[in-house]
Amino acid sequence: MATYEWPKQGTASLLGKEIDRIDGMEKATGAAKYAYDITPPKTLHARMLGCPHAHAKITSIDLSAAEKVKGVVAVKAMKEVGNEIRWQGDQLAVVAAETEGACAEGLAAIKIEYEVLPHFVEDTDAAAATAAGQTGKVAEDVQLVKEPGDDDDEKKFNDAEIERLLKESAIVVEGEYGIHAITHMCLEPHGSTCEWEGNKLTAHLSTQNVAGTAAQFASPLGITADDVTVHCDFIGGGFGSKFAADTWGVVCAELAKKTGRPVKLMLDRDQELKTAGSRPSGFLKARVGADKDGVVTVWDSHHWGTSGPTPGGVTQGVIPYVFDPKNRRRRMTPITTNTGPVRAWRAPNHPQACAMTQTAYDDIAGKLGIDSYDVFLRNLPSVSNQKADVYKAEMEIAAKLIGWKDKWHAHGKGDADGSIVTGLGMAIHTWGGGGHSSSCLVKVHPDGGVETTLASQDLGTGTRTCIGMVVAETFGLPLEAVKVNIGSSKYPASGPSGGSTTIGGVSESNRRASLDALDKLFALAATKLGAEAATLEAKDGRIGVKGSPDKSLSWKETCSLLGMTPLEVKGEFVRGTKDPKLGADSKLSSAQVAGVQMAEVAVDRETGVVKMKKFVAVQDIGVVINRQTAASQVYGSVIMGIAYALFEERIMDRQTGAFLNCEVSDYKLPRLGDTGEIVVEFYEPETEYMRGVIGLGEPPVIAPGAAISNAVANALGVRVPILPMIPQRVLSALGKGGKA
Amino acid sequence: MKDPTHELHRSSSRPGPAAGNAASGFNRRDFFKGAGASAAATALATSVAEANQAAAPVVVGPGMSKIKLDVNGESREVAVEPRMTLLEALRYGCGLTGAKPVSIDGSSGASTVWIDGKLAAANTTLVMDCVGKKIRTVESLGGSKPDAVCSAFLHNDAMQCGFCTPGFVVAVRDFLDKHPDASEAEIRAGLNGNLCRCGTYANVIMAALEVVKGGK
DSSP, X not given: OOOOOOOOTTOOSSTTBOOOOTTHHHHHTTOOOBGGGXXXXXXXXXXXXXXXXXXXXXXXXXXXXXXXXXXXXXEEESSOTTOEEOSTTOEEEXXXXXXXXXXXXXXHTOEEEEEEOOOOOOOSOHHHHHHTTOBOOOEEEEEOSSOOOTTSOHHHHHHHHHHHHHHHSSEEEEEEEEEOOEEOOOSSOSEEEEEEETTEEEEEEOOSOTTTSHHHHHHHHTSOGGGEEEEOSBOSOOTTSOOSOHHHHHHHHHHHHHHTSOEEEEOOHHHHHHHSOEEOOEEEEEEEEEOTTSOEEEEEEEEEEEOSSSSOOSOGGGOSSSBOOSSEEEEEEEEOOSSOOXXXXXXXXXXXXXXXXXXXXXXXHHHHTOOHHHHHHHHGXXXXXXXXXXXXXHHHHHHHHHTHHHHOOOTTOSOOBTTEEEEEEEEEEEEOOOOOOEEEEEEEOTTSOXXXXXXXXXXXXXXXXXHHHHHHHHHTOOGGGEEEEOSBTTSSBBOOSOTTOHHHHHHHHHHHHHHHHHHHHHHHHHHHHTSOGGGEEEETTEEEETTOTTSEEEHHHHHHTTTTSOEEEEEEEOTTOSOGGGTTTOSSBOOOEEEEEEEEEEEETTTOOEEEEEEEEEEEOXXXXXXXXXXXXXXXXXXXXXXXXXXXXXOBOTTTOOBTTOSTTTSOOOOGGGSOEEEEEEEXXXXXXXXXXXXXXXXXXXXXHHHHHHHHHHHHSSOOOEESOOHXXXXXXXXXXXXX | OOOGGGGOBOOSOOOOGGGOSOOOSOOHHXXXXXXXXXXXXXXXOSSHXXXXXXXXXXXXXXSOEXXXXXETTEEEEEEEOTTOBHHHIIIIISOOOSSOOOOSSSTTOTTEEEETTEEEEXXXXXXXXXXXXXXXXXXXXXXXXXXXXXXXXXXXXXXXXXXXXXXXXHHHHHHHHXXXXXXXXXXXXXXXXXXXXXXXXXXXHHHHHHHHHXXX
């Protein structure tokens, strides 16, 4: 068994370098084919009808007129009379037609009648939600240094102890903080193109979960997963919302079966936003006691929010975020609303928790008139992940990159340039990112060809390229020499791409398989060269004795020693295994990162407009596979963070229960000119490199909300309590506008 | 400095469930243009019959008809319904899927193509309005010798999921054709017609700057 390790830091020929994506030119020239782009001959176009009401009961369904529309081939109800609809946009019926136009006409001809029921979409007011009977059980979690005596009533003791600690604190910050629900807004909406051959289904699905969705299609269709091929070469955005076949995937397959023709069913933009995923909102009231240096002595908070039609919200387990003071009480009230169900959104719970609590930490600095940097630094001993040293080191790097010391001023005390004031803010984050289970098949052909095959997917993170780099590095070959086959459920299973687990998982399986294959090739080459296998290395396209360039074989010559049969080696990594062969105590990957981010903003006190000046993200990630795509993940995360800090929110109409801004033109997102200067820096001392590969996709998207909010508070001297900080909310915080 | 967004050709909206019925089939600008032309023809005509003949519209549809489109320098015969958008014709009639359907109104920029050298949102342009015009798509920038903008997008990793990328590549090519020496500030001000969800803007700026420096 080979020793599964990475090359020593700084010695790799590909790993850690900036490498262009192997599929980048396909994307840049429009050649890349997404599920939406796959249209086999005779494909029918299908669309679904969404419910116009937020809460209603279906009283009648009449599809007859739709069936008569010219060009309409099939119409199918997706709900029954008597069904209760609990969010606007929920799909009621589907039409498959020869063209998109005929499909739209067919949808317009469907007649559905409803009994409209009362709806509830308001999530910012816990008391109102409770009064309306829209809340679930309040969760409470208390941690105190002092424990109640045997005779004490625990609740009474806790209440008294919290009040005592607050009273004895040098200062108490009382504040309200919040962040609205947002959507995933995948530019390629959810959906698939389905085609049958006999009893076998191929679903070209836009998915983060190639390996896991075949069974999801099979079961409702009455077949088994071996009869399903899920195919996805490219996916146009997922962000946590595309793990399932979904009802619309299954109905697409059903229509294809019924009509005997391929069917393409992609969600309309408004349905994508209304029904295909959102992130829970979170609103929090806190009382935070601190000593005169800003060290938190007691935390007491209550937060609420909605996950849509089932009770939920941001879990209280991450409150306050990263910091875990010895004395704290956290309460959470889940609210149920007539809004579309939530789905995992890049780093579930963390961005909202960070935005709701590290803002309160920053308000301690504001209240004491001291530097926010010092407040964060002094509270590091209480971080919940034992990474205080990493945060400290990263804070120093970030501060240098943004010029913190030169630019810092006390909250609201900076110089104004007309109506423009500037400010600095920071926040910290944490994430797991351990690799998922992954299998792969590495194949070395006798003619020198190399391929690796696994049922993974490239969300845009550069997975395909990273896999190729790992194999090429191991074999001492250029990247172009390795063919990477991903995107089919027929390939060896690899985990879904969620939780920043992909790069760890696929690097594990591919490094293991390649090292094992290399062992076998070394044995063959050793005989031929008359050398010990242990003295061989794979480098620059040759297999040879270390330090003796004349004693070597080309890669092709080595592979020809395989004879007629390709060498096939399975790589396997099992998350959480106790078996060292499968990855227990692996040196190739691990979990847990820390990260520090700092923002510099300019705010116009007259208009309320916040502009990004500069943003610095410092991130530890262990071994960097591809420096270029890794940096892109951080740039992208920061920009997504700027989006929810300053621009995007789901706006529900209380009167009608409608999702008001469910089209691209109304759902505000930053554009190229809105993002300011962004600086990405990896923190990678040898101690971090030795930890192996750790996932990166999610952690940098967590802290921007709090960092930018803190920068705005620093600029203005008042907190804009709710994200996104649109001009109306900024002006309201300044006392210049109505309630925001 | 002009924002390319403002140069987008707008016509009637794409038929969709929200619109209820199929789109009307003409856009206002073309209607007025047509009315003027027909008035001129009437003035020159010597008889009512001739006037009617001169003003008689060519009827296409309803249903599928074959038309010819000039796409990337090739004449393509495409079966279309009059209510079809250029985007549908490109994607389903020509197999050119670089331009993407993202928004109902062209506000994402993902369906951006050139029509007679001007940027247009293919998903808000009726295909019948494109007959006789030169249509150019992102695919024209590919091939064995890709355009410098495509190469710069690759080298600067100005893409993640890639769904917005083709539209962005077309927008950057068009912008740099008009502003070959664009500064970073001008790039930041001038490329706001395209939406990216993954957050590739920082890399797009780098890519555009690389093209400027490369002199192409």
